[in-house]
Amino acid sequence: MKNITIVGTGHVGLVTGVTLAEIGHQVVCYDINENDIALMKAGISPFYEPELTDLLKKNLNKGQLFFTGDPKLALVDAEIIYIAVGTPTAENGSVDLSYIKEAAKTIAENITKQEVIVVTKSTVPVGTNKLIQQVIVTNLTNEVNVNIVSNPEFLREGSAIYDTFSADRIVIGSDCEKAASIIEEIHRPFGITIFITDLLSAEMIKYSSNAFLATKISFINEIANLCEKVGANIEEVAHGMGLDFRIGTQFLKAGIGFGGSCFPKDTRGLIQQATEAGQSLEILEAVIKVNKQQKYSLMNKAKQRFGNLKDKKIAILGLAFKPNTNDVRESIAIDIASELTMQGALVTAYDPLALEEAKQILGEKIQYALSIEEAITNTDMVFIATDWDEFKDFPLEKYEMLMKHPIIFDGKNSYSLDEISEYNIEYYSVGRPFLNKSNFYNLK
Numbered sequence: 001m002k003n004i005t006i007v008g009t010g011h012v013g014l015v016t017g018v019t020l021a022e023i024g025h026q027v028v029c030y031d032i033n034e035n036d037i038a039l040m041k042a043g044i045s046p047f048y049e050p051e052l053t054d055l056l057k058k059n060l061n062k063g064q065l066f067f068t069g070d071p072k073l074a075l076v077d078a079e080i081i082y083i084a085v086g087t088p089t090a091e092n093g094s095v096d097l098s099y100i101k102e103a104a105k106t107i108a109e110n111i112t113k114q115e116v117i118v119v120t121k122s123t124v125p126v127g128t129n130k131l132i133q134q135v136i137v138t139n140l141t142n143e144v145n146v147n148i149v150s151n152p153e154f155l156r157e158g159s160a161i162y163d164t165f166s167a168d169r170i171v172i173g174s175d176c177e178k179a180a181s182i183i184e185e186i187h188r189p190f191g192i193t194i195f196i197t198d199l200l201s202a203e204m205i206k207y208s209s210n211a212f213l214a215t216k217i218s219f220i221n222e223i224a225n226l227c228e229k230v231g232a233n234i235e236e237v238a239h240g241m242g243l244d245f246r247i248g249t250q251f252l253k254a255g256i257g258f259g260g261s262c263f264p265k266d267t268r269g270l271i272q273q274a275t276e277a278g279q280s281l282e283i284l285e286a287v288i289k290v291n292k293q294q295k296y297s298l299m300n301k302a303k304q305r306f307g308n309l310k311d312k313k314i315a316i317l318g319l320a321f322k323p324n325t326n327d328v329r330e331s332i333a334i335d336i337a338s339e340l341t342m343q344g345a346l347v348t349a350y351d352p353l354a355l356e357e358a359k360q361i362l363g364e365k366i367q368y369a370l371s372i373e374e375a376i377t378n379t380d381m382v383f384i385a386t387d388w389d390e391f392k393d394f395p396l397e398k399y400e401m402l403m404k405h406p407i408i409f410d411g412k413n414s415y416s417l418d419e420i421s422e423y424n425i426e427y428y429s430v431g432r433p434f435l436n437k438s439n440f441y442n443l444k
């Protein structure tokens with residue numbers, strides 16, 4: 001059992017803190033956001049993540065987990081410190097390391113133990129861990145020997161707790177063997193394969209993993225677009241491809257592209273690092289370009305269908321960047337909503353969890369509904385932008401009953417073509433044949 005401090009308790013930091021407490025460590029979570037700290041102290045997660053609240057409450061009650069907004073209290077006795085602050089894209093397109101530097105400075109000013117290991121969980125450009133060490137060493141107020149470890153995080157939002165206990169691997173990078181083996185011991189109770197490597201390679205593993213997954217998505221989306229032109233079905237194609245273990249079935253789901261707080265930012269971040277190193281990443285450039293085009297593919301289909309979208313009543317189902325989260329950072333649904341309003345459409349959106357978060361970005365530009373039924377009633381068309389189970393389970397006859405004419409543009413291939421073909425629905429999806437048993441095709 002180790003005494004661990006987490007600096008930055010957002011999506012990654014809180015899950016890290018709670019799961020390390022769950023496997024028996026004593027964990028202090030520190031964040032500069034006092035409101036969030038007050039919530040977490042009361043056993044409330046500031047964001048939605050399945051299973052998180054139960055584990056949070058359980059470990060708070062057991063006394064394994066402690067929250068504070070006071071850096072001195074958080075760090076005075078700390079020997080192992082995880083950094084999990086944000087690394088967003090800066091205005092000039094590079095990775096904004098200001099939160100990382102600030103966190104490193106706070107650590108330096110408050111640690112007192114003789115030996116301290118600082119573990120970076122945040123996704124940081126190659127070389128940043130060395131910068132963190134430098135910032136800490138130059139700002140130390142006590143005599144402390146600091147070693148640095150990179151421990152990139154691979155969890156997905158919406159399944160973060162499951163992913164932490166069932167990850168494929170834990171990567172530990174360090175140039176100090178002793179520090180690496182201490183961090184290995186901390187993680188051993190998870191029972192997951194641990195790969196120990198050097199600091200720079202660990203940093204690169206994180207970016208290249210995200211870049212590779214993003215590449216799979218853009219690849220399958222381009223093939224989906226081609227399927228539409230030649231009459232093949234992307235779901236059959238992806239399944240048939242995935243049966244080859246060298247390819248694998250995962251991350252071959254065609255749709256309206258990847259969003260969220262990581263793939264867009266990390267693909268940009270890797271390109272920026274390559275540029276600084278005097279190299280171009282042609283494949284990744286193409287991945288980003290395809291993703292930007294894919295985002296508006298549904299809207300283009302709708303424009304083709306209706307001529308223009310001015311004054312059309314459109315329901316958007318889904319605002320979160322993926323299901324089981326209320327995170328709307330770089331959500332494609334938000335971009336689509338925004339673009340539709342620019343085209344003069346009258347948009348009403350529904351999301352099971354992310355309405356408040358979306359409101360903070362879209363404000364009065366669109367209307368918000370509290371149910372699927374409310375969103376789709378009397379609309380000209382529906383856009384499905386997030387693959388929530390609630391949408392997949394929604395009875396299809398209700399589209400027929402409630403919409404002006406049941407016309408669906410499904411960006412997530414939420415329904416099987418067999419299901420849809422039982423109804424009078426005009427249905428456009430991604431990479432699959434267009435279905436129309438209805439008589440609306442002359443409608444403009």
Ligand SMILES: NC(=O)C1=CN([C@@H]2O[C@H](COP(=O)(O)OP(=O)(O)OC[C@H]3O[C@@H](n4cnc5c(N)ncnc54)[C@H](O)[C@@H]3O)[C@@H](O)[C@H]2O)C=CC1
Nearest residue numbers: 008010011012031032033085086087102103122123153157
């Ligand atoms: N969200 C995700 O699913 C994943 C994120 N990552 C990476 O993890 C890092 C964190 O991401 P998220 O947790 O999503 O960010 P987040 O925005 O949810 O959380 C960051 C937290 O750090 C706090 N913070 C900022 N400066 C601080 C400071 N000086 N001292 C203490 N706390 C401070 C903020 O108040 C916030 O609560 C990023 O580098 C991200 O790329 C990696 C894997 C998964």
Ligand SMILES: O=C(O)[C@H]1O[C@H](OP(=O)(O)OP(=O)(O)OC[C@H]2O[C@@H](n3ccc(=O)[nH]c3=O)[C@H](O)[C@@H]2O)[C@H](O)[C@@H](O)[C@@H]1O
Nearest residue numbers: 153154155156157251252253255257258259260262321322
């Ligand atoms: O670095 C990160 O933050 C994380 O980024 C992603 O996790 P996350 O963004 O939470 O969610 P994903 O499930 O990967 O989905 C990302 C986007 O890709 C889209 N996607 C995903 C899979 C797919 O087959 N097709 C597809 O369009 C999703 O709809 C979503 O917009 C990675 O999957 C995690 O391993 C990584 O830790």
